[in-house]
Structure formats: C-alpha cells, structure tokens
Amino acid sequence: METVIEMPTRGALRKGPVAEGMARIKSNDIVTGDYRLMVLDAPPEMLDCRAGQFFHILCPTGESFRPYLRRPMSIYCFDPAAGELKFLYKVTGEGTGALSELRDGAEVNLLGPLGNGFTIREDWKNLLLVARGVGLATLAPLAKEAREAGCTLTAICSARTEALLMSIAEFEAMGAEVIPVTDDAGTSGVEALREVIEGRIAEGGLDAMYTCGSNRILTLLQDIGARHAIPGEIALEQQMACGLGMCHCCVRSFRREGGIVHERVCREGPVFDLQEAMGW
Amino acid sequence: MVDLTTRLGALTLKNPIMPASGTFSEDLADVFDLDCLGAHVTKTITREIRGGNPTPRVCEVQGSMLNSIGIPSKGLDYFKSTILPHYAAYETPLVVSISANDADGFARLCSDVTLPGVAAIEVNISCPNIEEDGKAFAMRPRTTTEVMEKLRAATDLPLWAKLTPNTGETIEVAQAAEAAGADALVVSNTLLAMAIDVRTRRPKLGNLMGGLSGPSMKPIALRMTYQCAKSVDIPVIGCGGIGEVEDVVEFLIAGASAVQVGTATFINPTVMPRLIDGLAEYMHHAGIARISDLVGSVRDEEAADGVVFMEAAP
Numbered sequence: 001m002e003t004v005i006e007m008p009t010r011g012a013l014r015k016g017p018v019a020e021g022m023a024r025i026k027s028n029d030i031v032t033g034d035y036r037l038m039v040l041d042a043p044p045e046m047l048d049c050r051a052g053q054f055f056h057i058l059c060p061t062g063e064s065f066r067p068y069l070r071r072p073m074s075i076y077c078f079d080p081a082a083g084e085l086k087f088l089y090k091v092t093g094e095g096t097g098a099l100s101e102l103r104d105g106a107e108v109n110l111l112g113p114l115g116n117g118f119t120i121r122e123d124w125k126n127l128l129l130v131a132r133g134v135g136l137a138t139l140a141p142l143a144k145e146a147r148e149a150g151c152t153l154t155a156i157c158s159a160r161t162e163a164l165l166m167s168i169a170e171f172e173a174m175g176a177e178v179i180p181v182t183d184d185a186g187t188s189g190v191e192a193l194r195e196v197i198e199g200r201i202a203e204g205g206l207d208a209m210y211t212c213g214s215n216r217i218l219t220l221l222q223d224i225g226a227r228h229a230i231p232g233e234i235a236l237e238q239q240m241a242c243g244l245g246m247c248h249c250c251v252r253s254f255r256r257e258g259g260i261v262h263e264r265v266c267r268e269g270p271v272f273d274l275q276e277a278m279g280w
Numbered sequence: 281m282v283d284l285t286t287r288l289g290a291l292t293l294k295n296p297i298m299p300a301s302g303t304f305s306e307d308l309a310d311v312f313d314l315d316c317l318g319a320h321v322t323k324t325i326t327r328e329i330r331g332g333n334p335t336p337r338v339c340e341v342q343g344s345m346l347n348s349i350g351i352p353s354k355g356l357d358y359f360k361s362t363i364l365p366h367y368a369a370y371e372t373p374l375v376v377s378i379s380a381n382d383a384d385g386f387a388r389l390c391s392d393v394t395l396p397g398v399a400a401i402e403v404n405i406s407c408p409n410i411e412e413d414g415k416a417f418a419m420r421p422r423t424t425t426e427v428m429e430k431l432r433a434a435t436d437l438p439l440w441a442k443l444t445p446n447t448g449e450t451i452e453v454a455q456a457a458e459a460a461g462a463d464a465l466v467v468s469n470t471l472l473a474m475a476i477d478v479r480t481r482r483p484k485l486g487n488l489m490g491g492l493s494g495p496s497m498k499p500i501a502l503r504m505t506y507q508c509a510k511s512v513d514i515p516v517i518g519c520g521g522i523g524e525v526e527d528v529v530e531f532l533i534a535g536a537s538a539v540q541v542g543t544a545t546f547i548n549p550t551v552m553p554r555l556i557d558g559l560a561e562y563m564h565h566a567g568i569a570r571i572s573d574l575v576g577s578v579r580d581e582e583a584a585d586g587v588v589f590m591e592a593a594p
C-alpha cells in the first residue's frame with residue numbers, strides 16, 4: 001500500500017473556540033420528499049459561522065432510531081441577529097431518522113461551528129456554484145457571502161425532479177441567478193451542464209466555481225477549471241466520529257506537489273481546493 | 281473538599297481522569313482548557329511516517345463503535361518539532377504513546393522519546409508484532425517479557441504497558457509486564473470485532489475488521505482491570521467504555537488508580553471535565569475523602585482467590 005502522509009498543509013485555519021451545548025427546535029418540517037428543514041434557536045457563541053462550515057449533531061436515540069456517533073450537518077443558514085440556525089437534511093438512516101422525529105420545542109446538543117468555510121478572493125467577481133440534492137444545504141449560505149462581497153452568483157441547482165428542486169427563492173432573494181436543471185427534463189447530465197457553464201465563460205467569464213458532494217460534478221468542474229484556468233472549491237463528505245480532528249477517521253486523498261496526501265475532512269476541510277480533490 | 285489526586289508510582293496526578301490514546305489531540309483545546317485533565321496522552325506515534333487504513337475507518341454498532349484507523353503517524357521528527365512543544369504550554373503531565381512492529385525498533389523509539397517534557401511513556405504493546413506473524417506483543421507472556429525488558433532498558437521514565445483484551449492470558453501477560461519493569465498497566469485497548477452491511481454484504485470497515493470501543497467494552501475492560509489489579513502490585517489504569525461518573529467509580533473500586541476516557545469524548549467532547557467535577561461531587565456526597573479510599577475497595581471476599589484467574593465464563 002502506498003504511504004500517504006496525513007499532514008495538514010492548509011493548516012488549521014479555523015479560528016476560535018468551538019461551542020458545545022443545547023439549541024431549541026423552532027420547527028422541523030418536511031420541505032419536499034425526504035428533505036426536512038430544522039430551524040433552531042441557537043446561542044450567540046454558535047452563530048459566528050462561515051458558509052461551508054458544519055455542526056456535529058448529537059441525534060437523540062428514540063424508539064425507532066438508535067444512532068450512536070454524532071452526525072455532521074452543513075450550516076444551511078445562520079442569522080446572528082435572529083439567533084437562528086438552520087439545517088436542511090435528507091432522511092436516510094439512523095441519525096437523520098432520529099432528527100426527523102424531533103418535535104418543536106425539543107432540544108438538541110450541537111458542537112460547532114466546525115471546519116473551514118469557502119473562500120471568496122477579493123479579486124473574484126463572477127462566481128458559479130453547482131448544487132445537487134442535499135448539497136444545496138452546504139452551498140446555500142455562499143449566496144449571502146457572495147452578495148456581501150459584491151459578487152454576482154450563478155447557481156445551478158440540480159435535482160431528480162422539478163418537485164425536488166429547493167431553495168430557488170432563497171437564492172434569488174440573495175440576488176443570485178438560478179439555473180434549475182432536472183433528470184426528468186434531461187437537463188442535469190454532465191454534457192448539458194458543461195454547455196451551460198461553457199456558455200457562462202464565453203459570455204462574461206467566471207472567476208471561481210464551487211460545488212460539493214457529487215463525483216460526476218467534481219470531474220466536470222475539474223476539467224472545465226483546468227481548461228480555462230478557473231479556480232474552485234469543493235465541500236467534501238466523509239464519515240466522522242470526533243468532528244474535531246482527533247480520530248483521523250474522516251480522511252480523504254488529495255493531489256499535492258510531491259504526491260498524494262490524506263487530510264481530515266473535519267479539520268482541514270470540509271472545503272478543499274477543487275483541483276486537489278480526488279474522486280472516490 | 282475532596283482530594284482527587286492519585287499516585288501512579290513516581291507520578292502524582294491532580295485527578296484520575298485522562299484521555300485514551302487515539303481519541304485525543306491538541307484539537308480538543310478548541311472546546312475546553314486541557315489543563316484540567318489529570319494527564320495528556322498522545323495518539324500512538326511510530327518512528328516512521330505511516331499512512332492509516334482504508335476508509336471507512338469507523339462504524340457504529342448498537343451504542344458502541346468499531347474503528348480501523350490504524351496508526352497513521354507523522355513520525356518521530358514531527359512529534360519532536362511540533363507535538364511536544366505544543367504540550368509544553370500545559371502544566372498537565374504528558375504521556376507519549378509509542379509503538380513499533382519489532383522489539384528492537386520499539387526500544388529505540390522509547391529511548392528517542394525520553395525527552396524533557398515527557399512525563400511517562402505508554403507503550404502500545406497491543407499492536408501487531410511482525411516477528412510473530414502480526415500477533416500483538418501483549419497477547420502472550422513470552423513476547424510481553426521480551427519487548428518490555430528491552431523497553432525498560434531504553435528509558436528511565438515511567439513506563440506504562442497498554443494491554444490488549446485479545447488474549448486468553450490476561451494475568452500472565454500482566455505479571456510478565458510487571459516482572460519486566462513496567463511501572464503501570466493500561467487496561468485495555470480495543471477488542472477485535474467486525475460488522476457487515478447485510479444489504480450490500482460488505483464489511484462496514486475498509487479494513488474488514490477493527491476494534492470495539494465504547495459502552496460495550498466496559499464489562500470486559502472492567503473484568504480485566506479487576507484481574508490485573510488482583511495479580512500485580514503496580515498501579516492499573518482502567519480504560520474501556522467509561523463515560524459516566526459511575527463508570528469511573530466502578531473502575532476505581534475494581535482496582536484502577538486512574539482511568540482513561542476514549543470514545544465517550546466523541547459523543548460528548550466535554551465529558552472529561554464533567555467527569556472530574558462529577559467525581560468530586562460524588563465523593564463529597566458519599567463522604568469519601570480520597571481517591572485511594574475507593575481504589576480496589578471491591579467487596580469480593582474469599583470468593584476472589586479462586587475466580588480471579590478464570591479465563592472462561594462460568
């Protein structure tokens with residue numbers, strides 16, 4: 001087996017103390033299909049967040065679900081003024097099943113904010129993101145940061161069906177131009193996406209691209225990025241235990257000068273350089 | 281005021297709560313002040329730079345977990361240049377966990393980490409020994425003696441031997457470690473285990489098998505702690521499934537002089553400071569003045585003599 005060094009090269013950029021404590025659920029309703037939105041009343045020390053960061057949630061054991069480890073969840077929305085934190089999640093297994101059973105007024109234990117968020121360099125003006133499924137949860141808060149940085153944002157939102165498209169209004173409210181694509185309409189395939197993105201580049205140029213989750217989209221954006229010398233970032237997922245950088249279970253592989261390195265998604269990530277990320 | 285200090289040979293800790301190797305690092309300082317702990321224990325380091333095992337490296341099993349992290353290590357030089365200086369900022373004593381896959385390499389590393397700023401060396405002899413077909417050193421008394429004698433000769437620092445539950449010779453191994461000069465025993469590492477996803481029929485860990493830790497490990501580690509405490513004179517440090525004050529007290533009663541907390545920190549990152557406060561409160565209410573009043577206070581009476589050496593369930 002190749003030896004890969006598990007050494008942070010981006011450094012631990014995350015600043016400041018991490019809070020652990022309870023937050024009260026304001027609502028926890030179905031958005032569409034298996035997707036739910038959890039709105040929490042969170043203390044101020046949990047609300048100094050960046051887009052791309054996550055919380056490590058202690059999902060309670062109940063009658064039907066018995067999760068043990070915490071579950072990482074992207075920050076879908078944070079609002080220090082309103083004292084609100086939101087998570088958008090897809091009910092798939094033990095952890096998210098347990099979350100889906102929580103009623104308004106219940107409390108959950110959160111640890112965070114954790115990890116390093118997306119970067120928007122000062123000289124970037126035109127940004128593009130490609131979000132599929134629950135990846136929206138991770139990329140949505142980027143719209144607000146893009147607006148605050150004075151950038152224009154194009155959001156390509158992809159889903160299986162039109163009914164499963166989420167957050168379009170939220171993106172538009174943040175001044176983003178939304179391009180919805182679906183499997184049903186045949187507009188979400190790699191070649192269709194390539195055409196849309198290449199079109200953007202031809203029209204006015206792109207300074208950076210962001211995505212998360214999907215291997216297919218990663219490969220596509222890496223190819224476009226390499227061809228047009230457009231930088232980008234990807235938020236990655238990996239199974240986690242501690243969420244803090246202690247256990248080394250959440251590593252992924254990255255291409256670096258001198259070879260392949262392993263880095264911890266919870267600590268050096270979850271946001272990584274687009275070209276350095278390796279498919280899985 | 282209750283006295284939480286505990287003696288481990290030449291070392292006195294301000295309280296009996298410390299992290300278990302591999303479940304703790306400098307990163308936890310983001311959550312609480314690490315100086316409240318009785319000791320700091322590093323992830324096991326090796327001399328060479330090593331990658332870990334394939335992912336997935338963890339999975340959960342009904343209220344506990346399996347891990348097959350392996351021992352990814354940035355090597356001795358990184359330890360000296362980066363990790364060791366980091367812990368110099370704390371008053372809490374630093375325990376360095378080391379391992380190697382042959383006895384001579386183990387001893388050389390032990391000598392090389394005998395450095396200012398290191399209070400004790402925990403030797404992870406539960407790791408595979410390549411000279412014995414990958415069987416862990418601490419599976420057998422003979423290989424325990426061989427490696428511990430070399431380790432003893434390599435350092436003057438307190439030497440803690442971390443035992444494995446993957447043996448049928450717990451007591452013989454414990455006594456071999458003591459006879460070869462160990463200053464304390466850490467009991468224990470994880471138990472070899474497996475989980476399969478019935479839907480895909482794939483093992484849930486990339487490495488196929490891994491170590492069980494968390495609440496399910498507690499009765500096993502407690503049994504071993506009891507057996508070791510009964511059969512050696514050096515202090516025993518209990519480890520396995522500890523997450524509540526009652527667990528700590530249970531291990532102390534069984535004979536542990538201190539405990540290590542591992543998996544519980546993943547579930548509740550502030551569990552160690554909570555255990556320290558909770559233990560003081562418990563002792564206060566129970567009218568127990570000193571940790572030593574609890575250690576080994578199990579009421580096993582005469583039954584003990586025949587039973588301690590048992591390696592099979594009745």
Ligand SMILES: Cc1cc2nc3c(=O)[nH]c(=O)nc-3n(C[C@H](O)[C@H](O)[C@H](O)COP(=O)(O)OP(=O)(O)OC[C@H]3O[C@@H](n4cnc5c(N)ncnc54)[C@H](O)[C@@H]3O)c2cc1C
Pocket residue numbers: 054067069070071072073074075087088089090091092093094095096097134137138236237238239240265270339340
């Ligand atoms: C940084 C980060 C951000 C995430 N953000 C979101 C989000 O905003 N919304 C959302 O729905 N999900 C998100 N996930 C995935 C989420 O953590 C859960 O793992 C997933 O929802 C399934 O959990 P479960 O317990 O319901 O499933 P189970 O099948 O019970 O999970 C079993 C185990 O596999 C792990 N696992 C399963 N799927 C994933 C995955 N995709 N990534 C990592 N581990 C996984 C679980 O954590 C658990 O340990 C994120 C993951 C990471 C790493």
Ligand SMILES: Cc1cc2nc3c(=O)[nH]c(=O)nc-3n(C[C@H](O)[C@H](O)[C@H](O)COP(=O)(O)O)c2cc1C
Pocket residue numbers: 247300301302303323324347349350351377404442468469470492493494495497519520521522540541542543544
């Ligand atoms: C993710 C993980 C990594 C571990 N790494 C090490 C290690 O490097 N060295 C070691 O001696 N023990 C290691 N252990 C074992 C723990 O130190 C401890 O002995 C075991 O987990 C039982 O305690 P617990 O139930 O409190 O976790 C590891 C355990 C876990 C869960």
Ligand code: FES
Pocket residue numbers: 239240241242243244245246247248249250251264265266267
């Ligand atoms: S989850 Fe423990 S290091 Fe990332």
